[in-house]
Amino acid sequence: MENQAAKELLYKMADDALIIGHRNSEWTGIGPMLEEDISFSSMAQDKIGHSWALFKILNKLGENEPDIVAFTRNAEQFHNCQMVEFPIGEYNFSLVRHFFFDLAEYHRYEMLEDSSLGDLAQLARKIKGEIKYHVLHAKTWMKNLGNSTEEAVSRLQGSLNELYPMALGMFEPSPFEDQIVSDGIFGGESELMSKWRSSVMEIIDQTQLELNIDGDWNPLYGGRSGVHTEHLQPLLDEMSEVVRTDPAAEW
Amino acid sequence: MYGGGNVFEPMKVKELIDEDPVLLKEFEARIDRGEKIEPTDWMPELYRKQLIRMIEQHAHSEIIGALPEGTWITRAPGFKRKMALMAKVQDEVGHAQLLYSAAETLGKPREKMIDDLINGKSKYSNIFNYPAFTWADSCFISWLVDAGAIVNQLANAKGSYGPYVRALDRICKEESFHLKYGHDCVATLAAGSKQQREWMQDAINRWWAPMMMFFGPSDKISVHSEVLIKWKVKMASNDAMREQYLDMYVPKILELGFTIPDPNLRRNEEEGKWEITEPDWDEFKRVINGDGPCNKERLAVRRVAEERGRWVREAINRKSENYIVPLA
Numbered sequence: 001m002e003n004q005a006a007k008e009l010l011y012k013m014a015d016d017a018l019i020i021g022h023r024n025s026e027w028t029g030i031g032p033m034l035e036e037d038i039s040f041s042s043m044a045q046d047k048i049g050h051s052w053a054l055f056k057i058l059n060k061l062g063e064n065e066p067d068i069v070a071f072t073r074n075a076e077q078f079h080n081c082q083m084v085e086f087p088i089g090e091y092n093f094s095l096v097r098h099f100f101f102d103l104a105e106y107h108r109y110e111m112l113e114d115s116s117l118g119d120l121a122q123l124a125r126k127i128k129g130e131i132k133y134h135v136l137h138a139k140t141w142m143k144n145l146g147n148s149t150e151e152a153v154s155r156l157q158g159s160l161n162e163l164y165p166m167a168l169g170m171f172e173p174s175p176f177e178d179q180i181v182s183d184g185i186f187g188g189e190s191e192l193m194s195k196w197r198s199s200v201m202e203i204i205d206q207t208q209l210e211l212n213i214d215g216d217w218n219p220l221y222g223g224r225s226g227v228h229t230e231h232l233q234p235l236l237d238e239m240s241e242v243v244r245t246d247p248a249a250e251w
Numbered sequence: 252m253y254g255g256g257n258v259f260e261p262m263k264v265k266e267l268i269d270e271d272p273v274l275l276k277e278f279e280a281r282i283d284r285g286e287k288i289e290p291t292d293w294m295p296e297l298y299r300k301q302l303i304r305m306i307e308q309h310a311h312s313e314i315i316g317a318l319p320e321g322t323w324i325t326r327a328p329g330f331k332r333k334m335a336l337m338a339k340v341q342d343e344v345g346h347a348q349l350l351y352s353a354a355e356t357l358g359k360p361r362e363k364m365i366d367d368l369i370n371g372k373s374k375y376s377n378i379f380n381y382p383a384f385t386w387a388d389s390c391f392i393s394w395l396v397d398a399g400a401i402v403n404q405l406a407n408a409k410g411s412y413g414p415y416v417r418a419l420d421r422i423c424k425e426e427s428f429h430l431k432y433g434h435d436c437v438a439t440l441a442a443g444s445k446q447q448r449e450w451m452q453d454a455i456n457r458w459w460a461p462m463m464m465f466f467g468p469s470d471k472i473s474v475h476s477e478v479l480i481k482w483k484v485k486m487a488s489n490d491a492m493r494e495q496y497l498d499m500y501v502p503k504i505l506e507l508g509f510t511i512p513d514p515n516l517r518r519n520e521e522e523g524k525w526e527i528t529e530p531d532w533d534e535f536k537r538v539i540n541g542d543g544p545c546n547k548e549r550l551a552v553r554r555v556a557e558e559r560g561r562w563v564r565e566a567i568n569r570k571s572e573n574y575i576v577p578l579a
Contacts, residue, residue, distance in 0.1 A: 025324050028340050029317040030552065032560025034348045041341040045334055052330040067329040091563055145566050152566035235325075242328040242386045249447060250439055251328035251386075 005176035006117050006185055007061060008079070012224055013108070014054035015080035016170075018070055019232070020101055021047030022239060023088055032091045039137055040094070046130050053127075057119045071243045075233040081223040083166035085232040092152075095145070096159035099138040100167035100200065106131045107195040116184035139203050146207025153208050160204075160211050168193075168219035270295045282483055287413035290356035301484050302412050303357045304373070310350035311368045311375035315549050317343045319383035320392055328386065335432050339393060342425045349421065353414040362564075369554045371541060376400075378461045380543030387440060387447075387454035394433025395458070395500060399465045401426050402496050403487075411483035434503075441507040448508070455504065456512045463513075463530045466493040472532065497525040 024044035031037030055066035063069055084101065088094045109131055112124035145152040171193040174180065181188045197213050204211045222228070242251065274293050281288065288294055317340050324340060327333040351361045367373035378396055383389050401423060408419035440451040467473060467489040479485040487495075501518075504511060515528045538546070 022325060025337050028324060028337065029314065029321040029344065030556040030559075032556075032563035034314070034344055034351070036560075036563070037344050038341055038348065041337060041344065045337045045341070048330065048334050048337065052334070055330075071329065090559060145563070148566035149562070151562050155562065238325050241326045246444060246446065249443055251332055251436075251443075 003061060005174075005180045005183065006120075007058060007063070008174055008176050009180060009186055010054050010058050010061075010120070012079040012081070012174075014051045014058065014070075015078050016084055016101075017047045017051035017054065019078070019080045019235065020084040020097075021045070021051060022235060023084065023086075024094065024098070026088050027094065036091070040098075043098070043134050043137065046134065050127055050130075053123055057117075057123065060119065067243070068247070071240045072247060073236070075228045075236060076226040078226065078228065078232060078236070079224050080232075081166075081169040081172065082220050082227075082229055083163065083169055083223075085223075085229055085235060086166070087231060090155070092145075092155040092159045093163070095138070095141055096156060096163050097167075098134070099142050099203075100163060101170070102131060102134040102138050103199045104167070104170050104192065104196045106135050107192055107199065111187045111192060111195075114184075115186060120185070142203055142209075143206055146204075146209045156207075157209055160209060164211065164213075165217045166220045168217060169221050169223055171196075172219070172221045172224045174224065279481070282411045282481075286411075287416065288411050289413045295482075297478070298482055298484065299357050301479060302415065303354055303359050305484065306350055306354040306357075306415055307359065307364045307367070308374050308376075310347045310354060310364065311373060312379065313343050313347035313350060315368075315375045315379045315553065316392075316396075317347075318549055318552055319379055319381075319545075320389050322383065323386060323389035326386065332436070336389070336393075339429050339432055342429065346418075346422045346425070349418040350415075353412075353418045356414045365553075365557060369550060369557060371550065374539060376465070377535060377539045377543070378458075378465050379549060380538050380546045381458070381461050382545050384457070385450055385454060387450040388457065390433060390436035390440060390451065391454045391458045392433070393429060394437050395455075395462060395504075396465070397426055397429045397433055398500055399462060399492075399496050401430065402492050402499075403466065406487040406492065409483070410486055438507060441509065452509055455509055459512050460530060463493065463527060464532075464535045466490075466496070468532055468535065469529070494525055497527070501525075 021044045024040045024047065027037060027040035027044075029037065031040060051070065052066055055063075055069055058069065059066060083097060086093075086097075106128065109124040109128040112120055113128065115121040115124065142156070146156055147153075171189040173189055177188055180186050201211065201213060275295060278288070278293060278295065278298075288298075320336065320343075321340050324333065324336050327336045351364060354364060355361060364373065368375065383392060404419050404423055404426070408416050408423060410416050410419075437451060440447045470488050470490040473489055476485075497518075501511065501516070513528050515526060517526050518524075519526050537543070541547075
């Protein structure tokens, strides 16, 4: 039972990282400036690496090989939140998504540093050091663009409003929530969300942007239990296009 | 690394009548002594123009080259390949950044260079006007196109302009890892199933002719100014680079069990030279002038990226912080 709770946590984290990493890698070659092209690409690599490491832990807990699990499941078998599967859109959309996502990642890994699941605690200490830079990047750009031209501020404001309910979907409660907390694996989604909200507002308050976090938002749930938008399956089809021609082959 | 400039459009050398003869003599003496020319040093106008053109074309080749390979990042088979290809293509974009910076030291701003790319005024390596249909095509690029670019750039790295040769030194170090990655991908397909070997052979068959054109027109038909060689702008002839490439990579391709789609390819031991079917230089000219399979698509992607990103660049551009381009 403990195993099942841990797996649920690991799957959603691994899938989040895989899908956001995949999406952000789509900026390679088409970023708004070379420096951002490189930044998104670099962070995307880290995310794919995090996902791989989490699938390796799942493999030790009895799940299939990382390449098989990541590259051969269908959309309904994925546990990522829906926010990460949306197309990259304009740069404002990708930036705000990165800001919401990485602030949550930072706190998640921070909370996991003393997880009772030893492998995860060890990994969290390593990954937190990398996410620190992703967060620094997101905050810097939110502050710069959020205090710049009218167009930039209005674009970011639009994306904040559009993405906030999607971001709340990151904290969709798990059926194992009580157990995972009492077993000391993870402090739980609601504690994570409250830390995240403070960090988000700390940055928003330094910009010309507005976000009413106490408003009547309708969180975009479903991803954690395999309910996805129409965007995920085409992404997975593309990701597995080569592997599917011969899943048993070395590539 | 996707290939240097200098092979695309030989410059028409005008008389150097307007240059100060004393300064010119001193400049040439420095180059003869193996000294590097730095951005604030005096240099002939022709030297500056040719270098801008060459470095700019090299930078364009890096960002355009990222497109055919970049499309395979989202399809790369398995974690290991996905991460490696992301890192590789990111390096290429990083090279563009380094090279644009090197070219800016000669007085042309990056935005202007990118405008000229999009307007078609400035060229990039011809090979990226061909499509990468399969995963095996991306493996060919990573190994065998990068290999060609290394031959070109190791030569250019011995040139006379300080900022360019320093950028190339760094680029070549990263490229050596790309070669290892590319070779590993190709070797894996070579050792794989019949289908995998066929894909790789098909990729070699598709890319061999463009690869032979990669180093530019044969010395017989390509006029290179002696002055550019004397000034260490042009460091090796097109044919010399092609020979070096064939020496190094033909045996490696054959060793993996693949064939090379040129019935006339053979090493003439007496003359110590390779014999190849003469590349179709009319096609080369046609493609470089805009009529290749992918020219329009490549430039359209770049144009859209520039347009969609304009608001970001405008938002962070502070007029008070415009930096000064050093000029001689």
